[in-house]
Structure formats: structure tokens, C-alpha cells
Amino acid sequence: xxxxxxxxxxxxxxxxxxxxxxxxxxxxxxxxxxxxxxxxxxxxxxxxxxxxxxxxxxxxxxxxxxxxxxxxxxxxxxxxxxxxxxxxxxxxxxxxxxx
Ligand SMILES: [Zn+2]
Numbered sequence: 001x002x003x004x005x006x007x008x009x010x011x012x013x014x015x016x017x018x019x020x021x022x023x024x025x026x027x028x029x030x031x032x033x034x035x036x037x038x039x040x041x042x043x044x045x046x047x048x049x050x051x052x053x054x055x056x057x058x059x060x061x062x063x064x065x066x067x068x069x070x071x072x073x074x075x076x077x078x079x080x081x082x083x084x085x086x087x088x089x090x091x092x093x094x095x096x097x098x099x
Pocket of ligand 1: 037038039040041042062063064065066067
């Protein structure tokens with residue numbers, strides 16, 4: 001699948017980095033869920049996002065427009081998850097995802 005790469009910089013890791021951290025919050029593999037960007041409407045698997053880990057917390061950005069899809073801050077006593085940049089997250093049932 002061709003990837004829009006208009007938002008150019010190289011201070012990020014691949015969206016597959018979401019697997020470990022978010023798997024603790026979600027009981028599913030979030031990297032295969034399809035996210036819809038609230039900023040530009042792009043729809044793509046979360047594995048195709050850009051994950052910035054040097055911020056105070058984790059910031060996940062849309063590969064199309066660079067808008068923040070998700071922010072996660074972890075402290076010893078709590079986690080804050082901001083999903084305001086995601087218009088929708090589609091998580092298919094395991095049997096549907098396998099077929
Ligand atoms: Zn976008």
C-alpha cells in the first residue's frame with residue numbers, strides 16, 4: 001500500500017512501536033486497527049503512523065498530515081490517554097481480521 005509521506009522528518013519510529021505500550025491498555029493488537037485522522041480524514045492501520053517517543057510521553061502522528069492522533073503519558077500512579085485526534089478507530093473481530 002502506498003503511504004502518503006508529505007509530513008517529512010525523521011525523529012520518529014514506526015507505528016508498530018505502539019504494540020507494547022498500548023497492548024497493556026487495549027486487549028487487542030492496536031497496530032492492525034484502522035484509525036481515521038480527525039485532522040485530514042486519512043484512514044490507515046495504526047502500524048503506519050509515526051510514533052514520537054522523545055516527547056514527555058508518546059505522541060502518535062498521522063503520516064498524511066502530521067496531526068497528533070493519540071497522546072499517552074504514563075506516570076507511576078496513572079496513565080493519560082488523549083484520543084482527540086482520532087475521529088474513529090476500527091477494530092475488527094479476530095475472526096474477521098484473520099480472514
Ligand atoms: Zn491526518
